[in-house]
Amino acid sequence: MPDSDMILVDNWDQLESKLESEKETEDQSVDDIDNTVAPDRNQDNTPPEAVDDDFGVRAGKTVILPVLMNDSDADGDFMTASALTQPSLGQVSVAREGAALQIAVNKDASGTSTFDYEVSDGRGGTAQAHVTLTVHGDDVNEAPVQKIVPSISLGQGGRVTTNGLTNWMDPDGDPFFLAGATAPTGMTVNSHENGNVEIIDAGHAPGKDAVAISVSDGRDAGDGSITVTVKESANEPPVANADHLVVREGSSASISPMANDTDPNSDTLRLVSVDDVPAGITAVMDSTAGTITVDGNTAGTYYLSYTITDGPTTATGIIRVDVAPTGSDLPPSTEDDLGVLPDGGQVLVDLLANDSDPTGGVLTVQQLDVPTGSPLAVALVNRQMVRVTAPSGLSNPASFTYTVSNGVATASATVTILPAPANTESAPPELNDDSLVVRVGDVASVSVLDNDRSPAGLKLTVSSELQHEIPADLGSVFVSNNVVRVRGGSRPGSGRIVYTVSDTAGNVASAVVNLTVVAMDEDTNTAPRPKDVVARTVAGHKVTIPIPLEGIDAEGDSVTLVGMASSARLGTVTQVGSNFEYTPGNDVQGTDSFTYVVEDALGKQAIGGIRVGVAPRPTLNQAPVAMPDSVRVRPGTKVSVAVLANDIDPDGDPLTLAQGSVSAPAGIDVTERAGRIVFTAPQQEGTHVISYAIEDGAGGRAEGVCSVVVTPTAPLLAPIARDDEVSLADVQAASGSVSVDVLRNDEDPDGDIQDDTLSSPDSGIGASGDTITIPLSPKPQTVIYTVTDHDGLSASAVVRVPGTEITRPTLDTRALPIKVTAGVTKEIALNDYILTRSGRSVQLTGESKASAGLGWDGSTLVKDTRTLTYTALEDFSGPTSIIVEVTDGSDPSDATGIVSTLALPVLVESAHNRPPRIVPTRVDVAAGEDASQIAMDQWVSDPDGDDPAGMTYTITDKQVDGVSASASGSTLSVSANAEAPKGQAGQLTIEVTDQQGASASASVPVNVIASSKPLVQTSPGQITLNAGESKTVDVSEYATNPLADQGPLTIMGDPATSAGGSATASGSTMTIQADAGFNGSFTVTYRVQD
Structure with missing residues (x-):
């Protein structure tokens, strides 16, 4: 199949739909009601009821124990579990923030053992039960079993999405996935391995029916169902399911309570209110974003309620909030993951989706451990997910482990990847309409693919051709990199834009963007609603944090990132365009938090939050992953x-x-x-x-x-144009105009971007080669440019240019950064570094309105309202910042003054020499081949800026078998004799001494491999056959052969085919036969060796 599917696996909490599940033991009759409400929590609390459990487990595995699946609470409280005793088979701990337990089973475990656990409803009610565990050998396997049949309501003509894995368990404790779903007549169903089941009414009569589902552990599949009740009424109320949030004391966290809520008619749900907020926490609702942000003021357990609406009706749900005390040293809870890898494709596994931190911090993937010789190529994405491929094919399950840190402790889990046939579905993309609001004269965008999907998991692309009848005075419409965009015209109004999406199999579908152009009205303008952002990194490693700016302004004003609003505690922050670059200290760990400021085109500002999980620095550099x-x-x-x-x-x-x-x-x-x-x-x-x-x-x-x-039939593809930003520093340094290399980040997917033609529909804009020249203006500008390829296809994007007019206090980038020496106090006159309106100067809005970031020694920061005094720690160096809130009024109470929050960049220069840092990469050496030459200076960084190439390198210890090693300058030479056993050979200890005599050392692992040549890599192919026809293919055309001088590639074993054809192999050739009468696609899977 072309561009085989990429699947995101993010196991939902199996209790997400707990309130909408019911045992199918009796036929219940429920009256139609307009509003659904949560149980009355003002009555006396009823303790939960706990029931004993029996689970099977595997030796050496971490197994989830869904002990709450058969427990209940009459008040509808959200229950959590904790272990009271421990079994002899392993260690039991809390999983999913208390919604389940898990056990790390000992590798040599066997037989049976027991333990007791306690259920808590968070309101003082508890209950205890008994768990029996039995170790199952690998020769024993039972299919997953559905314990409770979920029941959902579906309005006529509606659609609803639920989790098909809810209330399933595996008798052996194996992870499992949704293998498929089948709809009855009158319904259609779409399903994914992660459990998502979308059920659509297609003319079913009112009444009950069932969607059949199949769940597999990779060896055997079990059958189950979802009961669907099609309701006859015009509107069915939404269902609000219980939620759980853990937040650290003194910190805040956000939750999207509607994420697990449903509406039988597929109406759009809206968050109406948050109610019954108890003392000890505060809660702020953002109805536009559908989120509730909770501040954990005092440790404890709390309940609050929220209300949602589908328009005509409402429903009320509950949120249990557990505020974890500060100083908690509990480790994170990790759960094994499962990925299904289609032939020739890739799978995206969200490692952290089913992991949790009992202290409410941000989890970060610290490292991956992929076994030597594994057929998998595993790439870590944003320290949260992995993208997995098998360049040489995958015929059997393969696994790897990962380690997660919450900044206090670590935990590990295993990911198992199962091979599966490529998806041969040919269903067209499924699209949903979108809305776009833009201010007259401004530019706004909507990422239309965010709510669209391909049932076959194929890559989707938005056509550059849009169908619309939008007049020029209402707006200009274009596409940028799958994003529909509009520059508002000179008048308000509305219209419809039809966009078309295609997948890589050639299927197409269309949907509508409903456009609203808003008139200019500063009096009714509202501030943007910035989103909370989460990022992850490890100590000492910079991470780029993109700040979402599209779709956060109700009037469609363009929004820009102004800067930081508060300081980071564990790292330094630098603004680069609409991104922050966050670099934690080398020896820090935990969860950092700070805030940022955004501003719309009319000057309204708002503050958003950022949380960064920082894991301990790894001791080894991890190699990159090259994706096909x-x-x-x-x-x-x-x-x-x-x-x-x-x-x-x-x-x-x-x-x-x-x-x-x-x-x-x-x-x-x-x-x-x-x-x-x-x-x-x-x-x-x-x-x-x-x-x-x-x-x-x-x-x-x-x-x-x-x-x-x-191929002469290759589709002609339009260029991909991406936005550019001109920095304030570039504007302040420019004279009359700025030149921007806009093609630097653009692409031509079927040509060379450097050969494409550049133009702009805006007057006064010069275009030549890869650069456009923009005359500066007092006001900010949004300039559109267009790239046209040799086939006549084009794409457009925008360049945002700050204005030269100073309308509020802003940084004078020409004077920055502020340079200081570590340990030496420096006076900082604010007006030396901040510009403002003519005839005015700036001052602090208050003595408390200045804060310093990482590296500050904690001494007095404010001398007076116009002067700071800053001292950095003596052992600190590098970039940091001081956050100030200033006004250009005559005093802080001057109503004519304009207030700005600014981050003054500070560069701290070292006062004393410090030792270098060394993070080596594992050395792979081929047995019997020439010595590997490694540049050790690549491993070294120096906090004082010394050049690693000029340092002294010494091997101080050699603990390796069959391996010789020597150092010459900064070059390490390592060789292995022909008889050296393959695998881990030991380690070398390297010492590095800088030019001032400070030194550091590190251990370098050495691994002996069979050959220094790279592995064979294959690429997917595609052929066309008539029914009953055959064709011979030489697979060497689709693969690399690093050992071509020693012979050709050969196909290993017999090729495997999906339904529709057959194949035989000889040497490097394969004869593929289509079945007589077959119409459609089938796949052939093969493995090659050099």
Whole structure:
């Protein structure tokens, strides 16, 4: 299949739909009502009821124990569980923030053991029960079992999404996934492995029916169902399900309570109110975002209620809030994950979706451990998810582990990847209409694909051609990188825009964007509603934090990121355009939080929050992962492929193409240009594989492939244009105009972006080569530019340029950063670094309105309202900041003054020499081959800025078997004799001494491998057959052969095919036969060896 499906696996909490499940033991009759309400919590509390459990577990595995599945609470309270005693088989701990328990089973466990647990309703009610555990051997397996049949209501013509895995368990304790779902006549169903089941009424008569579901543990599948009651009434009320939030004392956290709520008619739900907020917490509702932000003021358990509406009716739900005390050192709770990898495709697994932190902090994936020789290529994304592929194919389940940190302790879990046939569904994309609001003269956007999906999991693309009848005075309509955008015209009004989406199988569908252009009215303008943002990193490693700015202003004003509103505690923050770059200290860990300021085009400001989970720094550099690339082009077309765009480095290191690593088949001349490979496609049709290598600059390297499919029927693709931002510093340094290289971040997916033509519909804008020139203006500008390729297809994006007029206090970037020496106090006159309106100066709005970030020694910061005194710690160096709130009024009470919150960047220069830091990369050495030469200076950084290349490197200890090692300058030479056993050989200890005599050491693991040549890598192919026809394919055209001098590739074993065809293999060729009378797609899976 073209562009095989990528599936996101994010196991829902199995109790999310607890309130909408019922045992199918009797037929219940429920009167229709307009409003559903939660139980009355003002009555005397009734303790929960706990029932004994029996679970099977596997030795050496971590197993979830859903002890609450058969427990109940008459008041509808949200129950949590905790262990009272421990079994002899392993250690039981809290999972899913108390919604379940889990056990880490000992590797040598066998037999049976027991323990007791307690259920708490959070209101003083408790109950106890007994759990019996039995260890099951690998030779025993039972299919997953559905314990309770969930029941949902569906309005006629409506659709509802539920979790099909709710109330299932596996008798052996194995993880499981949704293998499929089948709808009865009159309904349609869409399902995903992660449990999501979307049920759509397609003319079913009122009454009960069932959707059949199949759940598998990878070995056996169990059958179950979801009872669906189709209601005859015009409108059914929504269902509000209970929620649970854990927040750390003194911190805040947000919850989207409607995420697990449903509406039988598929009406859009809206958050109406948050009520009954008790003392000890505060809660603020954002009805637009559908979130509730809770401040945990005092440790304890609290309940609050919320109300939702579908328009005509309402429903009330409850939220249990557990405020964890500060200083808690509980470890995170991790749960094993399961991914289903389609042939030739990739799977995205959200590792943290079913993990939790009992202290309410932000979890961060600290490291991955993929076994040597694993068929899996695993890339860590945002320290939260992994993207998994199998470049050489996957015939059996494979697994790897990951480690999670909450900044206090760590925990590990296992991810198992199961092979599955490629999805052969050909259903068209399923789209939902969108709304877009824009102010006259401004530009607004909507990411239309956010609520669209492909049933087959195929990649979706928005056509650059939009159908509409929007007049020019109402707005200009265009597409940028799958985003529909409108520049508001000169008058308010409304209209409809039809966009078309295609998948990689050629299926298309269309939907509508409902456009509203809002008149200019400063009196009724409201502030933006910034979103809370979560990021993750490890100590000492910079992470880029994008700030979402689209769709957060009710009037459709464009929104810009002003800067920080409060200081980070564990790291330093630098603003780069609409992103923050956050760098934690080298020895910190935990959850950091700070706030930021956004401003709309009319000057209204608002504050949003950022939380960053910081895990301890890893002791080893992790190698990057090169994800497969593919391009379909017509013969003779010049193409530049940004092969680094989808590659990932777990540590966030910048990636580059390894010099001289690009290799192409005969007849294709390839050059390298700024992370791209550039070539002209041959005239000959077929698939050609180009190999390359990437490096992270710290000793990590990975091999990648780019598949080039040359065919005269390749679709013509429009360029991809991306927005650009001109910084305030560039404007302040410019004279009359600014020039912007707008093509630097743009692409042409079937051509070379450097050969495309640049233009702008805006007057006065110059365009030449890859640059547009924009005259500066007193007011901020949003300039549109257009890229047109050699086929006449085009794409547009915008360049945002700050104005030269100073309308409020702002940073004078020409005078910044403020340079100080560690340990030396510096006076900082605010007006030396802050500009404001003519004839005015700035001062603090109060003595408490200044705060300093990481590195401050805590001494007095404010000398007077116009002067700061700053002293950095003697052992600190690097960038930091001081946050100030200033006014340009005559005093803080002057109503004519304008207030701004600004972050003054500070650069602290070291006062004393400090030792270097060394983070090595594992050394792989091939047995019997020439010695590997490693540049050790790649592993070293120096806090004082000393050059690692000029430092002294010494091997102080060698604990390796069959391996020789020596150091010459900064080069490490390592070799292994031909008889050295494969695998981990031991470690070397390296000492690094800087130019001033300070030193540091680190252990370098050494691994012996069979060959230094890269592994065979395959790329997916596609052929067309008539029914009953056969074709012979040479798979060497779809694979690399690093050992071509030793012989050709050969196919291992017999190819496997899905329904519709068959295949046989001989050497490197495969004969594929389509079944007589078959119409559709089928896949052939094979494995090759060199």
